Structure formats: C-alpha cells, structure tokens
Amino acid sequence: MDITEIVTRLVLQLAIILVAAKIGGEVAERVFKQPSVLGELVAGMIIGPFALGGVSFPILGSLFEHASSATAFPEDNSELYAVAQIGSVVLLFRAGLETDFRQFVRYGGPAAVIATGGLLLPFFLGASATVLMGFAHGFTDPVALFMGAIMTATSVGITARVLSDIGKIDTPEGVSVLAAAVIDDVLGILVLTVVVGIAESGGVSAAQVLVVGAKAIGFWLGLLAIGVLVARRVSGLLLGFRGSGASLALALALGFLSAALAESFGLAMIIGAYSMGLALSTTQLRTRLEEAIGGVDHVLVPIFFVFMGMLVDFSAMRLALAFGLVISALAIVSKIVGCGLPSLCLGFNKIGALRIGIGMLPRGEVALIVAGVALTRGIVGSDIFGVAIMMTVVTTVLAPILLVPAFKGSQSGRRKQNAA
Amino acid sequence: MDITEIVTRLVLQLAIILVAAKIGGEVAERVFKQPSVLGELVAGMIIGPFALGGVSFPILGSLFEHASSATAFPEDNSELYAVAQIGSVVLLFRAGLETDFRQFVRYGGPAAVIATGGLLLPFFLGASATVLMGFAHGFTDPVALFMGAIMTATSVGITARVLSDIGKIDTPEGVSVLAAAVIDDVLGILVLTVVVGIAESGGVSAAQVLVVGAKAIGFWLGLLAIGVLVARRVSGLLLGFRGSGASLALALALGFLSAALAESFGLAMIIGAYSMGLALSTTQLRTRLEEAIGGVDHVLVPIFFVFMGMLVDFSAMRLALAFGLVISALAIVSKIVGCGLPSLCLGFNKIGALRIGIGMLPRGEVALIVAGVALTRGIVGSDIFGVAIMMTVVTTVLAPILLVPAFKGSQSGRRKQNAA
Numbered sequence: 001m002d003i004t005e006i007v008t009r010l011v012l013q014l015a016i017i018l019v020a021a022k023i024g025g026e027v028a029e030r031v032f033k034q035p036s037v038l039g040e041l042v043a044g045m046i047i048g049p050f051a052l053g054g055v056s057f058p059i060l061g062s063l064f065e066h067a068s069s070a071t072a073f074p075e076d077n078s079e080l081y082a083v084a085q086i087g088s089v090v091l092l093f094r095a096g097l098e099t100d101f102r103q104f105v106r107y108g109g110p111a112a113v114i115a116t117g118g119l120l121l122p123f124f125l126g127a128s129a130t131v132l133m134g135f136a137h138g139f140t141d142p143v144a145l146f147m148g149a150i151m152t153a154t155s156v157g158i159t160a161r162v163l164s165d166i167g168k169i170d171t172p173e174g175v176s177v178l179a180a181a182v183i184d185d186v187l188g189i190l191v192l193t194v195v196v197g198i199a200e201s202g203g204v205s206a207a208q209v210l211v212v213g214a215k216a217i218g219f220w221l222g223l224l225a226i227g228v229l230v231a232r233r234v235s236g237l238l239l240g241f242r243g244s245g246a247s248l249a250l251a252l253a254l255g256f257l258s259a260a261l262a263e264s265f266g267l268a269m270i271i272g273a274y275s276m277g278l279a280l281s282t283t284q285l286r287t288r289l290e291e292a293i294g295g296v297d298h299v300l301v302p303i304f305f306v307f308m309g310m311l312v313d314f315s316a317m318r319l320a321l322a323f324g325l326v327i328s329a330l331a332i333v334s335k336i337v338g339c340g341l342p343s344l345c346l347g348f349n350k351i352g353a354l355r356i357g358i359g360m361l362p363r364g365e366v367a368l369i370v371a372g373v374a375l376t377r378g379i380v381g382s383d384i385f386g387v388a389i390m391m392t393v394v395t396t397v398l399a400p401i402l403l404v405p406a407f408k409g410s411q412s413g414r415r416k417q418n419a420a
Numbered sequence: 421m422d423i424t425e426i427v428t429r430l431v432l433q434l435a436i437i438l439v440a441a442k443i444g445g446e447v448a449e450r451v452f453k454q455p456s457v458l459g460e461l462v463a464g465m466i467i468g469p470f471a472l473g474g475v476s477f478p479i480l481g482s483l484f485e486h487a488s489s490a491t492a493f494p495e496d497n498s499e500l501y502a503v504a505q506i507g508s509v510v511l512l513f514r515a516g517l518e519t520d521f522r523q524f525v526r527y528g529g530p531a532a533v534i535a536t537g538g539l540l541l542p543f544f545l546g547a548s549a550t551v552l553m554g555f556a557h558g559f560t561d562p563v564a565l566f567m568g569a570i571m572t573a574t575s576v577g578i579t580a581r582v583l584s585d586i587g588k589i590d591t592p593e594g595v596s597v598l599a600a601a602v603i604d605d606v607l608g609i610l611v612l613t614v615v616v617g618i619a620e621s622g623g624v625s626a627a628q629v630l631v632v633g634a635k636a637i638g639f640w641l642g643l644l645a646i647g648v649l650v651a652r653r654v655s656g657l658l659l660g661f662r663g664s665g666a667s668l669a670l671a672l673a674l675g676f677l678s679a680a681l682a683e684s685f686g687l688a689m690i691i692g693a694y695s696m697g698l699a700l701s702t703t704q705l706r707t708r709l710e711e712a713i714g715g716v717d718h719v720l721v722p723i724f725f726v727f728m729g730m731l732v733d734f735s736a737m738r739l740a741l742a743f744g745l746v747i748s749a750l751a752i753v754s755k756i757v758g759c760g761l762p763s764l765c766l767g768f769n770k771i772g773a774l775r776i777g778i779g780m781l782p783r784g785e786v787a788l789i790v791a792g793v794a795l796t797r798g799i800v801g802s803d804i805f806g807v808a809i810m811m812t813v814v815t816t817v818l819a820p821i822l823l824v825p826a827f828k829g830s831q832s833g834r835r836k837q838n839a840a
Contacts (some may be wrong), residue, residue, distance in 0.1 A: 003494050007505045008683040014506070015676035018669045026661055074423050079502040085427045086434070241446055245718030249438045256435035263428040296716030298665030299672060404584060 010079045010151045011133070012063070014303065020047045021302035035163045035400045038179020040302050051075055054309065057239030073311065076160065080206045080307065085269065086256075088157055092270040093255035094293055095160035095169065095178060096277020097286060101228075103175040104278060110346040111179035114339045118360050119152045119187050120181065121338030125330045126151030133323050135384065143384060145195040146374045149355050150367045151331055153394065156181035157270070158362040160303070164402045166407055173352050173413045177359035178274070180339065182220075185271050192370060194368065196377075219265040223258060227279025232319030235283035248292040250302070251285060312393055323383075324390035331391045332398065335360045354411025355406045361399040430499045434723065436483060440467045441722035455820045457581045460722050464729020473730065484730065493731065500727065505689065506676075507724030508577055512690040513675035514663040514713055515580035515589065515598060515704045516697020517706060521648075523595040524698060525752055526838060530766040531599035534759045538600065538780050539572045539607050541758030545750045546571030553743050554806065566617040569750055570787045570808045572719035573608050575816065576601035578692070581721070582820045586827055593772050593833045598694070600759065602640075605688050612790060616797075632686070639685040643678060643692065647699025655703035669710040671705060732813055736806030743790070743803075744810035751811045752818065756781045772833020775826045781819040783812045 022044040028039025047053045053064035059327065064077070127148035130136045136144035161175055163169040170176070238247045253275045262272025280286065317324060336357030343353040352391040371388035374380040380388075438462040448459025467473045473484035484497070494501040547568035550556045554566035579597055583589045589598070614629055654674065658667045675696045682692025700706065737744060756777030763773035791808035794800040800808075 003498055004499060004683065006498055007502050008680050008689065009511065010502050011506065011683075011689060012674045012680035015680065016675040018673035021752065022666045022673075054818065067759055073492035078423055078426055079772070080422065081423060081428050082430050082499040083503070089431065108558075108727060246446070249719050249722065250442050253435040253438035253442075256438070258429045260428050260435065263424065269793050271432065292718075293716050294647050295668055295712050296719055298712075299669050299716055302669065333489045385642060403822065406713070 006079060010083070013077070013080050013357045014083065017044075017303055017306045017419065020044070021306045024306075025302065027116060028270055035162050035404060037158060037165070037305055038397060038400050040305040041309040041397065043313045044306035047306070048310030048312060049295065050310075050313045052317065059390065070141065070148070083300070083306045084307035085186070087300035087302075087307075088270055089273040089295060090252070090293070091157055091160060091254060091261045091301045091304065092274040092364065093252070093259075094290075094297060095156070096279075097276040097281050097289060097293075098164060098169045099175060099178060099278050100170050101278060101282045102264040103170065103172065104179055105307040107172060107176045107179055107350055110174050110343070112183050113346060114176060114181035114356060114360075115154075115180040115187060117342040118154065118184060118192070118339040119336055122151035122331060122334040123148035125334045126327065129323075129326055129330055133326065135320075135323060140198065142195070142374075142379045145198060146370070146380055147154070147384065147388075149188070149191045149195045150363070150374075150391070151327075151334065152184070152191055152337075153363050153367045153370060154184040154360050155367070156185075156274070156360045157304070158396055158399055159359045161305070162175060162403050163359070163407075166404060168407050170412065171407075173348070173355040173407075176343070176348075177356055180356070180360060182274055185268050188370075192373075195332065196373070203234050214258050216266065216267055219262070219267060220275065222281065223261065224275050225256070227276055228282065231279045231283050235280065235285040238285055239288070245292065247285060247288055248296070250357060251289050252293075252296070254280070308396070313386065316382050317387045317393075319383040319391045320382040321390075324387040327387050328391045331363065331395050332361060335395075345416055346415050349415045351406070353412055355403070355413055358399060358402045358406050362396040364375075367392045425501060429769035430503070432485060433497070433500050436467060437464075437723055437726045438719070440464070441726045443722060445722065447606055455581040455582050455585050455824060457578060457585070457725055458817060458820050460725040461729040461817065464634045466729075468730030468732060469619075470730075470733045470735065495805075503720070504724045504727035507720035507722075507727075508690055509693040510672070510713070510716060511577055511580060511721045512694040513672070513679075513697040514536065514710075515576070515584065516694040516699075517701050517709060517713075517752065518584060518589045519595060519598060519698050520590050521698060521702045523590065523592065524599055527592060527599055530763070531596050532603050533766060534596060534760045534776060535574075535579045535600040535603035537762040538574065538604060538755055538759040539611070542571035542751060542754040543568035543611065545754045546747065549743075549746055549750055553746065555740075555743060560618065562615070562618065562620040562794075562799045565618060566790070566800055567610070567747070567804065567808070567825065569611045569615045570783070570790050570794075570811070571747070571754065572604070572611055573783050573787045574601040574604040574755075574780050575782045575787070576605075576694070577724070578816055578819055579779045581725070582823050583779070586824060587825050591827075591833065593768070593779065593827075596763070596768075597776055600776070600780060601816060602691055602694055605691050608790075614794075616793070617794075619781045630684060635685060636687055639682070639687060640691065640695065643681065643695050644699065647678070647696055648702065651699045651703050655700065659708070664669045665712065667705060667708055669714070671700060671709050672713075672716070675701070675725055675784040684756075685789060692766075697807050722745070725730060729817070732809060733806065736802050737810045739803040744807040748811045751783065752781060756799075758804050767835055769825070771831055771836045775823070775833055778819060778822045778826050781822070782816040787812045 021040045024039030025036030025045030026039070028034045029036050046050060049064035064073070127139055127144040130144040130147040131138060131141070137142070153205060159181065160169070163174045168174045177350060241250065256271045258272035258276035259269035260272070263269045280289070293350050336354070339360045340353040340357035343356045348356065367388060371385055375382070375385045444459030444463030445456030449452045449456050465471060469484035486492070496630070543671040545563040547559055550564040550567040551558060551561070551680045559566070575764070576598055579601065580589070583594045588594045658670050660666060661670065675693045678696035679689035683689045701707070712774065756774070759780045760773040760777035763776045764770070787808060795802070795805045807824050
C-alpha cells in the first residue's frame with residue numbers, strides 16, 4: 001500500500017471506530033446501565049477483524065483484513081495501533097492529573113504491599129493450574145511460568161476510566177488501586193524478565209533480576225521526583241502561553257515525553273504518562289487542563305478501548321474452553337484475595353478491600369502484550385494464547401460491571417479509626 | 421523496528437513537535453506580530469530531518485533519521501504522516517463548519533470563475549518559464565507540464581487557518597477563497613490526470629479527461645447535496661447522545677468518512693472533510709461542535725503545519741536557485757492576477773480582489789504531493805523538485821504575512837452596489 005492508501009484506510013477505520021464506540025457506549029449506559037467503556041469493548045469485538053470487520057463485503061471489501069492473529073493485527077495496522085496507544089497515554093495522563101498527590105503519597109506504602117499480594121497469588125495459582133490441568137510439565141516449564149506472568153499484570157486503564165466516569169478516582173480506594181497498579185507494572189517487568197530469561201536460556205541470575213529491578217524502580221522514582229520538582233516552574237511557564245490550547249498541547253507534550261522515556265527504560269509508556277500527570281496535578285495547571293483535555297479525551301480514549309475489543313479472537317478462545325474457564329475464575333479470585341487481604345491489614349474495611357480487589361481485576365493490554373510475546377517466540381501455542389485472551393476479556397468485562405455497585409453509596413472504605 | 425519501537429518513536433516525535441509548534445507560534449505572535457501558523461512552519465523547518473532533526477546526537481541519536489528526500493520522509497514515518505494528515509482533515513472540517521452556507525452558495529458561481537483564472541495563468545506562466553529558462557524542450561515536455569501543474573494547486577489549509585485566527589472566514593472574500601480553493605482542487609485533479617497521461621503514454625484522450633472530470637465534480641456535488649439533505653436529521657440524532665463529547669466524536673467520524681470517500685474517488689481527503697463541515701454548518705450542532713472541537717484542534721492542527729515545515733529540504737533548494745526565484749515570483753504574480761482580475765469583474769473592489777488573490781497564494785501540501793509524484797516517477801530531477809519546494813515555501817510563508825494587513829480594517833471588499 002502506498003502512503004495515501006494507508007492514510008485513507010486509517011481515516012476510514014477511525015470513522016467507523018468512533019461511530020461504533022459512541023453507539024456502544026450509549027447502549028451500555030442507557031439500556032444496560034453499565035459504564036460506557038464496556039460498550040466500547042463490545043463494539044470493538046463486533047467490528048473487529050475476527051467478527052464483522054473481517055468479513056469481506058461485495059464492492060467495499062473488508063475493513064480490517066489480513067489479521068491472521070491477535071498479534072499480527074497491530075503489526076498490519078501500525079498507524080491505527082499508534083493512535084490507539086496515544087489514546088491510552090492520554091487516558092493515563094488524565095488519570096494522573098485527577099489523582100490527589102497527597103493521597104498518592106499517603107497510600108504509596110500500602111499500595112506497594114497490595115501490589116505484591118496481587119502479584120504473588122495470581123502467579124502461583126496461574127502456574128499451578130497450568131501444571132495441574134496438564135498444559136505444562138512442572139513449575140519450571142516456560143508455559144506454566146508464562147501463564148503465571150500473564151495472570152499478574154494489572155491494566156489500570158479500564159479501572160481508571162470507570163473510576164473517572166463515576167468520580168471516585170480521588171477516594172482512598174481509588175488512589176490505592178491506581179498506585180498499586182502502577183507498582184504492579186514495575187514488578188511485572190521483573191517477572192517478565194525472569195520468565196523470558198528462564199524460557200530462553202534455561203536460567204537467569206539473581207544479579208540480572210536485581211539490575212533490571214533497580215533500573216525500573218529507580219527510573220520511576222526519579223521521574224516522579226523530577227516531575228514534582230519542576231512541575232511548579234513548568235506550570236508557571238505554560239500558563240504564560242496564550243490561551244488554554246497552548247497549555248494543553250504543551251502539557252500533553254510533557255506527558256508524551258515522559259511516556260517515551262519510560263518505554264526506553266523498559267517500563268510501559270502509560271506509567272510515564274501517569275507519573276507526569278501526577279506531578280502536574282499539584283499545580284495551578286490542573287483546572288485549566290481538566291477543562292481543555294475533554295475534547296481530546298472524548299475522541300482518543302474510546303479508540304483505545306474499541307481497539308482492545310478488536311483484539312479478541314473468538315476461534316482461539318474455543319480451543320481450550322475448560323482451561324480458560326478455570327484460569328478466568330482463578331484470575332478473579334486471586335486478585336480479589338491477593339489484593340483484598342493486604343488491604344484489610346492496612347486499615348481498609350471489607351467494602352474498601354473488595355473495591356480494591358475488583359479495581360485490580362482487569363488484565364487488559366498488559367496481559368495481551370505478555371501473551372503476544374509468548375506466542376511470537378513460540379513458547380505457547382494458540383490454545384494457551386486463546387486462554388490468555390479469554391481471561392483478559394472476562395476480567396476486563398467483569399471489572400466495570402462489579403466496580404459500579406461496589407462503589408455505590410458513600411460508605412467509607414476505611415476502618416473508623418483511620419478515616420480522615 | 422517492532423511495533424512498540426514505532427509507537428515510542430511516534431510519541432517522542434509528537435512531544436517535540438508540539439513543544440516546537442507552541443514555542444514557534446508564540447514567538448511569531450509576540451515578537452514578529454505574525455500569525456502563529458508561520459511560526460509553526462519555521463519550527464518544522466528547524467526541527468525537520470533536513471536540519472536539526474537529521475543531526476545525530478551522542479546517546480540520543482537523531483529524531484527524524486533515514487530521510488533521504490522530502491518524499492521518502494513521510495514513507496519512513498507513516499504513523500507521524502497519518503497523524504499530520506488527520507490534523508489537516510480536522511482543520512478543513514472546522515473551516516467548513518465555520519463557513520456560512522448561504523454565503524457559500526451565493527459565491528459558488530464567482531468562485532468557479534476565480535478558480536479557473538487561478539488555474540490557467542499559473543499553469544501557462546509556470547510552463548513557459550520552464551521552457552524559456554532551458555529546463556524543458558517545449559510545452560509538451562513533461563517537465564514543463566509538471567511545473568505548470570505544480571503552480572496551479574491551491575492549499576486552502578494555510579489560508580483557512582489564518583482567516584480563522586483573525587475571524588474573517590465568514591467575509592465574502594473568505595468564503596470566495598475557500599470555495600475557489602476547493603474548486604481549484606477538483607480542477608487540479610484534471611490537470612494532474614492530463615499531465616500524467618501525456619508524460620506516461622505520450623498522449624491522453626479527450627474522453628479520459630471528460631470521464632475523470634465528470635467523476636470528480638459529480639462526486640463533490642453529490643457529497644455536498646447528501647450532506648445538506650441529511651445534515652438536519654443527523655444533527656438531531658447526534659444531539660440526542662449524552663454530552664458534547666459524543667457529538668464531537670460522531671461529527672468528526674462523519675468528517676473522516678467523507679474524507680475517505682473523497683480520496684477513494686480520486687479527490688483530496690481535505691475536500692471531503694470541508695464539504696461535510698459545510699453541510700453541518702447549517703445545523704444546530706454548529707455551536708456545540710465549535711466549542712468542543714477546540715482541544716482537538718489545538719493539538720492536531722499544529723502537528724500538520726510543523727510536518728509541512730519539516731518537508732523543506734534546503735540542499736535541494738540550492739540546486740537551481742535562480743530558476744526557483746523566477747518561479748516563486750511568477751507563482752505570486754500569476755495567482756494574484758489570475759484570481760484578482762476575475763474577482764474585479766465579479767463585484768469585488770480592489771481591496772477585495774487583492775485579498776482573494778493573496779488568499780489563493782499558498783501551494784502547500786498539494787504542490788508537494790504533485791512534485792513528489794513527478795520525482796518518484798522520474799519525470800523531474802531533484803533540481804526541479806527543489807524549485808517546487810522553494811516555490812511552495814515562499815508562497816506558503818508569504819500568504820499569512822500579506823493576508824493579515826490585507827484584511828486590516830473593516831473595509832468591505834465588495835463594490836458599493838453589491839454590498840449586503
């Protein structure tokens with residue numbers, strides 16, 4: 001395809017994605033009383049390359065053709081994938097902006113404990129089930145390790161969006177979930193490094209794990225520190241530009257820069273974007289940005305969620321249905337227990353612990369990325385890949401359905417003596 | 421590069437482009453009292469692959485490497501090019517939205533005459549100069565024909581942006597320029613078809629020209645008619661969705677759809693986007709959209725103009741400097757006279773005719789596309805390509821510099837007896 005055809009296809013795809021997103025979101029909200037993000041995911045499944053989008057219509061042709069697998073689809077549509085990824089960066093930047101920084105610091109310690117619980121239990125249960133159901137020969141079998149790794153990843157995107165929709169990002173539980181999900185991503189890189197090391201070379205040294213871990217955690221803390229230190233100065237500078245448009249564009253540029261830096265240090269882009277948003281949340285820019293970012297947000301973010309839905313390959317899911325159901329159930333139980341138990345010990349009551357556990361449920365794009373790595377390296381087959389997708393879909397779809405009722409009412413999620 | 425590296429590079433490029441755009445725009449406005457679009461173009465030249473962006477820094481590497489020519493750069497950066505093109509689509513959609521439809525119909529006839537004048541004179545002068553200065557053997561030499569074709573194209577983007585910045589889109593001159601530029605694009609396709617036909621097969625039949633022309637004009641009128649007919653119904657439907665975010669996303673989707681349709685009929689995408697914006701300008705949606713589109717506009721549109729600046733290859737411009745200066749001068753004179761004279765006969769006074777002539781000056785991306793076609797097909801060398809770029813830069817930079825003073829004061833551009 002020449003460059004003009006590529007752009008034309010992208011513009012057409014975006015038109016259809018936006019229409020599908022808004023219809024899906026509206027149906028979810030009005031008919032099913034669910035958050036619109038759920039409608040966007042389902043809309044993506046319907047128009048995606050593995051459903052309607054893959055059907056070749058007479059004259060028109062197919063919209064999302066050439067998708068041989070869920071991993072090949074982003075490669076064949078790199079422009080669309082890039083736009084969707086920018087949507088996720090904008091989403092997390094905004095989530096950081098909406099977070100109360102003092103709350104974040106206050107819950108940073110507890111969040112680290114919650115994240116660790118939400119990493120260990122899912123990894124252990126995922127690897128165990130893979131061995132017990134005969135898909136791996138033992139705990140050191142790469143397939144078992146990968147299934148464990150896929151179970152640990154928390155996709156903060158869905159939760160951030162739902163909490164933002166219902167105005168609960170700023171609650172103790174909301175802040176804990178976002179902080180824990182970010183820490184989870186940092187820890188998740190460690191797990192992935194270890195697993196890839198074992199799978200490829202038959203072993204990995206403790207020194208390697210330490211180096212990668214120190215780099216990831218150091219980078220994140222450094223970014224956050226620099227962000228907080230320069231935020232006030234940057235904010236003053238940005239407010240000096242004419243109009244809210246310039247502040248918005250420049251603030252987004254900082255978010256993009258931070259995202260690219262995070263990625264080049266081996267972290268996910270969205271961690272960089274969230275950290276920069278968090279740093280700017282303490283400044284005067286916040287109010288002006290929150291108003292101005294609305295339009296960008298409404299257009300870009302739904303594209304990301306529809307794209308996530310489009311990655312669902314129904315035929316791959318059918319291959320190992322029983323295993324998929326078990327893994328999905330374990331994925332739910334392990335995160336709710338793994339994150340909920342530490343929360344109970346950290347001053348949250350039962351409702352608060354449940355909210356945090358549910359908030360950590362969705363695996364989303366992080367699990368898909370890990371699964372994609374395993375598939376393309378030939379470590380797992382398309383059956384295990386299908387199971388990973390099924391688990392991702394179930395947890396991603398379930399989280400918003402459960403989160404809204406869990407946050408109903410204005411009950412505090414903290415135990416009395418700790419309530420502010 | 422794998423898909424993650426591609427996205428990381430894009431996010432980094434966007435961060436730097438946005439910062440450069442806003443600094444450039446601010447310097448242009450505050451220091452030089454020029455429209456910010458000019459600062460964005462210059463910022464693009466500075467950070468582009470043929471200046472700073474091409475320099476390989478230690479550790480960091482170069483930002484826009486691998487750019488062997490102005491045509492190869494978009495191919496190597498298809499994701500960035502796609503985002504920039506979406507910026508141009510949003511810009512023209514908004515320009516259509518801001519146009520008064522009754523004015524458009526009122527000035528549609530005159531605009532067709534103006535467009536024809538702005539096509540014939542530049543083509544004739546461009547081809548003649550190429551022959552006279554020894555770069556072509558005669559008028560039927562493909563080089564002469566291409567130079568003529570490059571001279572005819574009007575890039576409505578710059579003018580639309582400047583007129584929007586100074587709030588003059590809705591004047592008789594503003595509407596005439598936008599309508600004429602759109603018609604110019606339709607006619608430009610005819611010229612390009614004829615020239616490519618002659619260059620490749622040594623001749624083209626009158627029937628071919630008629631078919632292509634009828635298709636282009638028919639499509640455009642059809643799109644506009646459908647747009648106007650369904651706009652009210654669509655507007656009602658869109659206003660039924662919750663929040664201005666949904667209306668914005670859906671309206672943009674219609675703009676994208678219309679752009680893709682236009683491209684698939686062999687017209688430029690921006691024509692489709694402009695036509696859909698124009699159709700929606702008569703509806704209740706207009707006010708709501710104009711507010712909501714602001715954020716998208718401030719972020720996406722500057723990316724397009726910085727990208728345009730980045731295409732300037734200074735070394736290619738040096739190769740035929742004298743010819744370039746002559747062509748640039750002719751490009752200015754031929755559009756001002758070619759469009760101004762018909763305007764004088766159509767009820768505009770001298771000021772109005774001058775405003776229209778200047779508004780039609782910028783060749784922008786259309787000329788670059790035609791030049792790129794000629795270069796990649798081996799019809800012109802990099803010297804003629806450099807001349808085309810130089811002419812594009814001069815006219816594009818000059819238009820905003822001249823437009824602002826030309827529109828100063830509230831003098832009518834119409835002769836008394838015709839003034840509303």
